[in-house]
Amino acid sequence: MSLGGIPSQGSAVLRPPIADSWRRSRLFGVEPELDRGAISIGEVDPRSRLMTAARPVLDQLVEQLTGTRFSILLADRDCRLVFRWFGDRGLQRQLEEIGVLDGSQLSEGRVGTNALGTPHESRQAVEIHGQEHYADALKRFSCYGHPIRHPLTGRIEGVLDITGESDSGNPLFGPLVKRVVGDIEQLVLESARACERRLFLAFQQATHHRSVPVAVLGGDLVFANETCIEHLRPADPTLLRTLLPQVPERGVFDTRLDVGDGISLSVVAERVEGSTDGAVFRIAKSQSSSRKPAPAAAKTARSVLITGEPGTGRTTEARARAGVDDPVVLHAAAALREEPRAWATRFTDLVAQPRTAVVLDDVHLLPESLLPLVGEALDNPESARLLLTSVPSDAMSPAVAAIAARCAETVTLAPLRERLDDLPAIAVAMLRDEYPDRKPHFTGTALAALRTHPWPGNLHELRAAMREVSRLPYTGVIDLAQLPPACRGSSRTRQLGGRELAERNAIVTALRASEGNKLRAARELGISRTTLYRRMQALGVTDDCPLL
Missing domain, CATH: 3.30.450.40 (GAF domain)
Known part of the structure; x- marks a missing residue:
């Protein structure tokens, strides 16, 4: 009452x-x-x-x-x-x-x-x-x-x-x-004062040689020399906080860290003696991260299947592999809206041109009665180059899987949550698509938030988020507060290390596959439901997670 x-x-x-x-x-x-x-x-x-x-x-x-x-x-x-x-x-x-x-x-x-x-x-x-x-x-x-x-x-x-x-x-x-x-x-x-003294002494000792890029983090404190700040641009030293949980109590932690703009850093870290959560980070070297070039058009198979979750860039990948500047894109979903014979006629006419490339988008949506036409085109050596896009193989119907198996080459695109090393560069590229004359830089806290977001919509969701960011007044630096609220995450998830992020993503994926049924998700992961509850809480996976 x-x-x-x-x-x-x-x-x-x-x-x-x-x-x-x-x-x-x-x-x-x-x-x-x-x-x-x-x-x-x-x-x-x-x-x-x-x-x-x-x-x-x-x-x-x-x-x-x-x-x-x-x-x-x-x-x-x-x-x-x-x-x-x-x-x-x-x-x-x-x-x-x-x-x-x-x-x-x-x-x-x-x-x-x-x-x-x-x-x-x-x-x-x-x-x-x-x-x-x-x-x-x-x-x-x-x-x-x-x-x-x-x-x-x-x-x-x-x-x-x-x-x-x-x-x-x-x-x-x-x-x-x-x-x-x-x-x-x-x-x-x-x-806190005693810990701050230990951290500051550790920073003084580590920066005895001024040319060495060094940062010391612990609690709410960050000490970093100018060389470190230069190396960590376009991010900032707080990005190193995402690595803190992985630094062992004894021994050295060695890893690579992508800070955006194609820059990858070699980072060596060890704990500050006498502190509960302090660590010294040394940036060993900096180099441009290498990316494998897209397969040359001449080496592209005559038929290619490109699978991935929605939003992973299947159509873009198919266009890039088509081998021609402007491939024809035919949407399988169109066959659901128009008369099947009209769609079949258009498809037959297109694949009858051997020097063309046809992207058949979302083949898993094609009515089963039209799948034999696709099979015939795949088997015909005189037909056009055919590139099919689809959901992952485990989500295909048996009829679609049978057609997919006839493709000469299969390319599987990873979801964005499994491409965290590439995420900063992708986000910057999307912002530059909106405003080519700008050179935006993300702070460490903003990058950490982007890395821990589950990205259920993959590249589509990231592009929508970057579009919102691009509408804000441009300052050159994008901080946590400028990200859409849904992408900011919690302070706990932003501090997860790489191994914990992988575990979190595995749990989120299992929950998504089981439509939120925690018992089924636990069985899929090979753990008990009690353990699943505990790991969900520890890793910041909530019942209203966007992937569920």
Whole structure:
């Protein structure tokens, strides 16, 4: 029920911060009958900056609450549970039954109004008692939650919560949680300053020779010398952050990084000793990335099948391989709109000209009654060069697959999500198509976002996104804020490394093939459904992913 637009529970009007939270919960689509499956489980780092700073303070709080019927819960900046303590076994069982486990994601978007998710969303401390919880399963508890902010940046680092049964609330817990959070924030500050000193010393040591391109990244800090910035153009040093998860705790990480404009860099990285997430990156050399030239027209087979997902450039590839400046493109879909005999006559007339090249676009859409005509043309050595485009072989009907098998050559185009090394150059080329006189450059954060977007529409979707970018006032530099909102991704996915990106793309592809059925997708991937849920959350794959 509601009164004057204000959500209410029974006859009592909710307090303003609770009413706001209920509105958000409804917008998130949370149901009062909490589905435990909505609470995803992910991996947590017990040695994170937050846990390192909070551990001694939490140990003292545990001593104070030992023997009580309360619990202590700590969530990280993603509202994922990284610490749990229970003063009572019964309370522990109750909370675990509804999914309060290590690694649980307890945001408002998952479970509605609660003392971890609501402070995380509102950035304010909150008390939530009994019926003020949105989900029915939480109404038996009273909770006190307070956000933990980084003292320098103001960014949310986590949320601390004390929870007990609804009839055991204590007015002193609000001030207690506030004091404990203050102690944690002070240790976060001291830890950050110590880490910053280590990063700066590492940068000084690495740049002893000024000519060596060096960048040091950790937390929110980036140190880079001028030589490094020059090498990383048209991107910027923050692009290296996408490689951070792949740098081992010990040893050296060596890879190549495409920064756009055909520039590929050799990057060597190693961890900064004493830091949790800092690394030194050395740019060993820079060279133009080599691309294989398109097959020469003289070497093109007389019949070619070009397969790929929609939007991968099948027709463009067919035109390039036709061997003539202006090949004839005949759309198979036209046979669905016009009289079949008229289409058949036009096709027969075209392939009867041996010195021409005919692109039969989307052959998988051709009515089955017309497929024998295509088969005859493929078998006839006197007919025109024939280039067929189609969906991937596993999506063809048996009749189309039989025709496709008669082509002398098959070319398979990879989806854009599997061509991440080429993506920056493709995006720049598309922008230059719109404005040939411009030379746009992407920042590292923008490139990282483009790399982590799933691109369900492949090149068509990328071109639409670049068209939107081209309409903005031209500054020469394209940052994250200038990308269409759908392409910006989250901070977590933008920091994924190459191996994690590959895993994420495999999951997205499996979910797409199974039409969102997670059980079928898990079987396709050879993992359990529970593991799939965990990896989806860890890799930022959501139920509303554009590919689903």
